[in-house]
Amino acid sequence: MKEVAATRFVAPLREGGSLPGLVEADDLGLYVLKFTGAGQGRKTLVAEVVCGELARALGLRVPGLAAVRLDPVLGLGEPDQEVQGLLRSSGGLNLGMDFLSGALGFDPLAFTVDPREAGRIVWFDALVNNVDRSWRNPNLLMHRGDLWLVDHGATLIWHHNWPAAETSAARPYDASDHALARFRPDVAAAAAELAPLVTADLLAEVTARVPDAWLADEPGFDTPDALRRAHAAPLLARAAVIHTRVQGVAA
Known part of the structure; x- marks a missing residue:
């Protein structure tokens, strides 16, 4: 994952609970931060990097990711006190996603998705346990006629409670509320295609892209690499069987 430095805070993006912002960086790119x-x-x-890079490796469309170094001084001229406080408290490395100019939010009533693509996305969301891809909040964008996946912060829920991670990761995935459930996703075909690609080597490569700074000082783990291996283990176990545990979509 490349590293760039933010040079200008453009605007807050008041969507979702995390209050991301649009910034310009020293590579002249625009990033959703x-x-x-x-x-x-x-x-x-961490979840954004692991899921975004894994999705990309599996052939799904996700915006490019970058580690964006932020100088808190960029917030001094921001009139919104909430945004100014967020910038002040976020010095150092933050996560940037390429800004997809002109993209439209996906509406399942306005767009159609073929069962193969729907199946690939539902299978992937089941793998990472994405609980935030409902028809109410699809976290999907239409950009130049293609479907793009965004916002994977609400995934890998087991990393919020490592002692119960194995139990949590073994639970079924309820896709009945999924934004693509109405398109008859072919989850079995997706599993046959994608599950063999989720190997220990691929997961090691994906988790290696998470900066050490975001993995430091996690209780129960001596090193960032130990925590990377902990993130990979449930995904490797789920990949082989999760298609049999997807609930709420037609077989």
Whole structure:
């Protein structure tokens, strides 16, 4: 994951609970920035990197990710006190996602998705236990005619309670409220195609992209690499069987 430095805070994006912001960086790119100082904390950023990079490796469309170094001085001119406080508390590395200019929010009543693509996305969401892809809040964008996946902060819920991670990761996935459930997702075909790709080597590569700073000082783990292995283990176990535990969609 590349590292850039934020040079200008453009605007807050008042969508969702984390209050992301739009920033310009020293590579002249525009990024949707998720802050380490937000209420959800750095675990949200870890989930974004692990799921975003895993999705990309599996051939799903996700915006490019970057570690964005933020100088809190950028918040001094921000008139909104909430945003100014967020910028002040988020000095250092934050997570940036490429801004997809002109993208439209996905509406399941306005767009159609073929069963193969729907199945691939539902299977992936089951793998990472994404509880935030409902028809009320799809976290999907239509950009230049293609469907893009965004916002994976509410995934990997087991990393919020490591002692119960194995039990949590073994639970079924309820897709009855999924934004793509109405498109008859072919989850079995997706599993046959994607599950063999989720290997220990791939997961090691994906988790290696999480900055050490977001993994430091986790209770029960001596090193960032130990925590990376803990993130990979449930995903490797789920990949082989999760298609049999998806509930709420037609077989």
